[in-house]
Amino acid sequence: MFNRAAWVHATLFSLLITFPIAFVLTAVNLGFGDTFMFFFIRSSIVAFIVSVPLSVILGPLVSRMTRQMLPVPTPAAEKVRD
Numbered sequence: 001m002f003n004r005a006a007w008v009h010a011t012l013f014s015l016l017i018t019f020p021i022a023f024v025l026t027a028v029n030l031g032f033g034d035t036f037m038f039f040f041i042r043s044s045i046v047a048f049i050v051s052v053p054l055s056v057i058l059g060p061l062v063s064r065m066t067r068q069m070l071p072v073p074t075p076a077a078e079k080v081r082d
Helices: 006-032 034-071 073-080
Strands: none
Touching: 006 034
């Protein structure tokens, strides 16, 4: 099934995460020399292509794991505690 919201979220999230990481790692590994921009753009594109599908696939799993670790209290549960 195609979930448009999931793909938009994954795309934006991947852009915001992969480009800064690729920038920092390229700068650390190569420095700001003549080849910096080439390797930065190349690694950013590869990281983006890998991260978007992974975000779509793993996003629901991570959400489910988070809900299990940190259950959201309901108003009824709050009344029981009082």
